Amino acid sequence: MAMAKYIYEYKNWTAFTWQDKVINAVFGNVRLMQGKIIGQMNTLGFSAKEEATLTALTLDVVKSSEIEGEMLNYNQVRSSIARRLGINTAGLVPSSRHIEGIVEMMLDATQHYNMPLTEKRLFGWHAALFPTGYSGPYKIEVGQYRTGEMQVVSGAMGKEKVHYEAVKPELVKTEMDKFLDWFNNENSLDLVLKAAIAHFWFVIIHPFDDGNGRIGRALTDMLLSGAEGSGERYYSMSSQMLAERKRYYEVLQKVQHSSGDITEWLEWFLHCLKNAILATEHTVQKILRKVEFWKLHEHTPFNERQRLMLNKLFEGFEGKLQTSKWAKITKTSNDTALRDIKDLVEKGVLQQTVEGGRNVNYELVNFNLE
Numbered sequence: 001m002a003m004a005k006y007i008y009e010y011k012n013w014t015a016f017t018w019q020d021k022v023i024n025a026v027f028g029n030v031r032l033m034q035g036k037i038i039g040q041m042n043t044l045g046f047s048a049k050e051e052a053t054l055t056a057l058t059l060d061v062v063k064s065s066e067i068e069g070e071m072l073n074y075n076q077v078r079s080s081i082a083r084r085l086g087i088n089t090a091g092l093v094p095s096s097r098h099i100e101g102i103v104e105m106m107l108d109a110t111q112h113y114n115m116p117l118t119e120k121r122l123f124g125w126h127a128a129l130f131p132t133g134y135s136g137p138y139k140i141e142v143g144q145y146r147t148g149e150m151q152v153v154s155g156a157m158g159k160e161k162v163h164y165e166a167v168k169p170e171l172v173k174t175e176m177d178k179f180l181d182w183f184n185n186e187n188s189l190d191l192v193l194k195a196a197i198a199h200f201w202f203v204i205i206h207p208f209d210d211g212n213g214r215i216g217r218a219l220t221d222m223l224l225s226g227a228e229g230s231g232e233r234y235y236s237m238s239s240q241m242l243a244e245r246k247r248y249y250e251v252l253q254k255v256q257h258s259s260g261d262i263t264e265w266l267e268w269f270l271h272c273l274k275n276a277i278l279a280t281e282h283t284v285q286k287i288l289r290k291v292e293f294w295k296l297h298e299h300t301p302f303n304e305r306q307r308l309m310l311n312k313l314f315e316g317f318e319g320k321l322q323t324s325k326w327a328k329i330t331k332t333s334n335d336t337a338l339r340d341i342k343d344l345v346e347k348g349v350l351q352q353t354v355e356g357g358r359n360v361n362y363e364l365v366n367f368n369l370e
Contacts, residue, residue, distance in 0.1 A: 101128035166206035191227035240276035
């Protein structure tokens, strides 16, 4: 018999194996860090946790689409998530049907992580991702498994290189039934490892005409929510996958040819998760500062424009704060902007920056976190 080319051509291909000793250290590390970040968050109080969840979920949606080469509007995604989770946040903007669909899938996965994953639910996600029945200019099969061959190719016409040839269309349903059964009923595996395996397994089957990567990443988030026992998300796995995209594809490509040992994929996945959590620690510090600031100033009178601008400064303001920028963002005159700023300087919240120059720049006064 010819040697199997792809992992799914082996007889019991989903009886995956891995070498515990290779992944144990990073696995233990990740589990510890997850606990630590949840602990940190629980000291933060309700609004900060909401804020952190909103940021992580927004990044997840935006970056998961960016991996596929699609740029979504950050504020539209954020507003859509805030509305659906009932989070009160300033400056909500309307979002497109397309964004609503992607957000719907993500929230269903992370907020209802305990509900069984069924074919119907997956088809619903798929339909939500492609509300018009098109992916870009191409009409695709929506809300059903694909009926055509699936090849991942690159290169010019006639010189294409086949990177991957997915499971034959007539086998997709059988393979997916097996996958769903495992997803819902496998209870002995740690959920972090299960998240890694589910992602790999799903992408190998490639059950849909399009959107497999995004749905695969939603399944990852669903199981990670389960691993933490909470729909609150504090880090974004998709952001990290985007940052490590080249390696993500390299490892997938390599392990798809394995005869069942997926150690290399698990190792990459766990390191990626570790980096995602590390990246969040920085965000948490920023949120902490913002929360402490408002606690410190709960009785300080600010007008709406000042509140808006102060929040913007805590979220990481682009460039320098000047009167003209303040006027533009708050849609007021330069005079009003200057009055607003001077008032904050008097209240000890803003100060002029040291550098000279024609334009006066302002920054937040450093306050000590006790």
